[in-house]
Amino acid sequence: MITGNNAKKHFVNVILIVILVVFIFLPKIVTVSYYLHLIVMSLIWFILISGLNVIQGYTGYVSMCQIAFYGIGAYTSGLLMKNLHWGLGQGILAAVGMGLIVGTIIGFPSLRTKGHYFSIVTLAFTMLMFTILRGWSGLTGGIVGFAVRPVSESLFGIPLNTRQGYYYLVLIFAVLTILFVKRMTGSRTGRAIIAVRENENLASSIGVNVFAMKLLAFDISAVLGCIAGALYMHYVNFVSPAGFAAEYAMNTLLAGMVGGVGTLVGPAIGSFIVIFLPEMLRAAALYRQLAFGIVLIIIVFALPHGVVRPLTKLWTWALAKIFRKNNVEEATLASNK
């Protein structure tokens, strides 16, 4: 049996490496620049939604302010670049710091509520943030926003102000994010966070500091959101408050739900769907936003646990077929872990 499991593990690893290699050579495969743009946006959204996944999927608190963190990250690094001429690296670091600070400030009051209340309080924070970004025109440029010059750094000799170069930067961050979330959820802290999701009272009775765990998860979500925001800012080199309005809080929630929260790959699938679907619906032009909303709601209701669950089932089934010796139940157990 052990050999069978090992073979399976190797097989999974090989597939992961193949996927990574495909992603590395993607700019060579995808020749239409516009599609590469959508892929970069999807990867940035993947980082954003992974943050949401930590608080919503693993901690069980449906946060509506991920889009606000996205905005905070974008404005922080953008303003530092515009006013103090900071570079990309410093901008991202500053966004991380800002994420920690704002996450803690907002986490303290909002995490004292539960369930719908938490969602509504965080949605209120998103509205608050939007009003500040729009209203503080002296600093943020108001409703018009502001532009910054393109980044001057380069990565492995590819300048980052090209779409290809930036793609690799975002890819590195996305891979780091997925590794981080995997390590985090497998660690002692991650198990404590999941225990909070399952039963707060029980978790606290076995010595888990429930509030600290919730705050930690919220901070992680804030930091990942801010990193995604900073990456977005230096990709498009322009920012305005319109992209961080409450409607987009809905999009983050949907990206999480469509993919399936509480899993590693769910946010990836969800982000690609949320970025690509509106483009597919271009034919509907005027009704695009409306059609997008309706289609997504249908997806969420047809697949209440996201598209990942049927995919996992298929995957388990395929693995069982390939390694015939193991029965399906064992494979199911392994995939549920």
Added chain:
Amino acid sequence: MSTMVLQQVINGIVTGGLYTLIAMGLSQIFGVLGISHFAHGSVVIIAGYLGYTFTRVLGWALFPSVILSIICCTVVGLLMERFAYRPMMTKPQINIFILALGMLFIVDNLAEMIWGPDPLAIQAASNVPIHIGPAVLTTFRLAVVLINFAVLFGLWGLMKFTKLGRSIRAMAQNREAAKILGVNLNQTSALVFGIGSALAGLCGIFYTSMIQIVPSSGGTLVLKGFAVMILVGLGNIPGTIVGGLIMGLVESLGATFISEAFKDSYGFLVLILAMLFKPDGLFNRKTQIKY
């Protein structure tokens, strides 16, 4: 200076009454069904836009138009309860949340397609200014305040003294026990939605007459309603009135004395601060809150 304060306090009381109207429906619905009914904002703007269409486009008289638009949006609320929420009651909570938000944004988009993105307003029937000391109040605004209080007083009586009120309170306390004791759950929740939507419709009409309506008003207003609801705690009618007034006063005073640009944010700031010190609501009397 003091004139300005007095004027802003009056304005705050007038707009605060509107927030109370919304929060009242939201609070009853949340208490009875545990639904965060975001589409309540849609009901508000539907009433506002219908009122505009009846009076300004079709040129009908004010009073029948108002009644008709309130009836229409009550029907919309009832339809939402019957065909959107009720089939979903057995599904996970988060799906209901998404459904509610989804309906809000869909109605927003539809309203923008039908009535366009520009702000619209209903001409108020009578706008004779009344001078209260140095401050000014129009007769229409005075009527709004009086109607608000009359309606809320009626609602309080309904909740306190009638069989329906007892059923609603019973359902909010314990759904299962209420069912065993013969409360018709479906009928009661439909009535709660009906009453809440009628209040929202009234609010939509007032809002469109006093301020202006744009498609995104629904989202902003419903969030302020939720802010009031969370600020005071559930199922507390006098508390909700006070909460609405706090919200209105903070906004109008903040807009005048701090900055007009952040008008929408002061109320949310108060909410976040209140969460820091009283997470169960300002006037919480150990009512059972079903999350």
